[in-house]
Amino acid sequence: MEHPKIIQELVEDFIKLPSIGRKTALRLAYSCLHLSSEELKKFSNDLASIKEKIHVCPICHNLYENDVCPICSDQTRDKQTLMVISDSKNIMQFENTNQYFGQYFCLDGLINPSVGNLPSTIGVDKLLKHIKENSFKEIIFSFSPDITGEITTMYITKLLKANKIDVKLSRLAYGIPINSQLEYLDEETLSSSLRQRIQIKTESNQSGSSTFSKEETDEF
Numbered sequence: 001m002e003h004p005k006i007i008q009e010l011v012e013d014f015i016k017l018p019s020i021g022r023k024t025a026l027r028l029a030y031s032c033l034h035l036s037s038e039e040l041k042k043f044s045n046d047l048a049s050i051k052e053k054i055h056v057c058p059i060c061h062n063l064y065e066n067d068v069c070p071i072c073s074d075q076t077r078d079k080q081t082l083m084v085i086s087d088s089k090n091i092m093q094f095e096n097t098n099q100y101f102g103q104y105f106c107l108d109g110l111i112n113p114s115v116g117n118l119p120s121t122i123g124v125d126k127l128l129k130h131i132k133e134n135s136f137k138e139i140i141f142s143f144s145p146d147i148t149g150e151i152t153t154m155y156i157t158k159l160l161k162a163n164k165i166d167v168k169l170s171r172l173a174y175g176i177p178i179n180s181q182l183e184y185l186d187e188e189t190l191s192s193s194l195r196q197r198i199q200i201k202t203e204s205n206q207s208g209s210s211t212f213s214k215e216e217t218d219e220f
């Protein structure tokens, strides 16, 4: 005996989403039966309207309801620092830290030819145009610390140099996760943490920053 046809169809819908396998999709499909008719109606209406209600900010390419997103509209934010990310979801993560008050630019993924992600398809040309049209003093690459993040950082770095754009470039430190224990870390993480060790600030060598609420870290 097969599952009812509507369940099979819902399974085919759910497995289109990332991280949802056939078993999970089946569980989700049957779980829908536990929702009230009103809840199911709202669920289907929300799904049907998501594409109409979400827009790409023309400045930073963040996804938001308005035309220009609240971050780009906020005139009190630092206009001289740009953080480049590869997924608009990362913006909220950085915003939730309350440590960063600069601008963002969202690429559509990282350079990875094996899945068809080329500089032109992820929006590197738009990033270059954005940088040329503004006077940023620092660009921070906030990508995942893997090979695609490294390739994308290097590609953009070389592109900026070829275009004679003189700006301070930085990236997130690779290192030890907060609250982890040294004995459980792999050698690559440990050696990266050692290379990017942070000077302990004393009163005599502290300096302020308008973009970060705490002291910037320095490589040395």
Ligand SMILES: [Zn+2]
Residues within 6 Å of the ligand: 057, 058, 059, 060, 061, 062, 068, 069, 070, 071, 072, 073
């Ligand atoms: Zn924006």
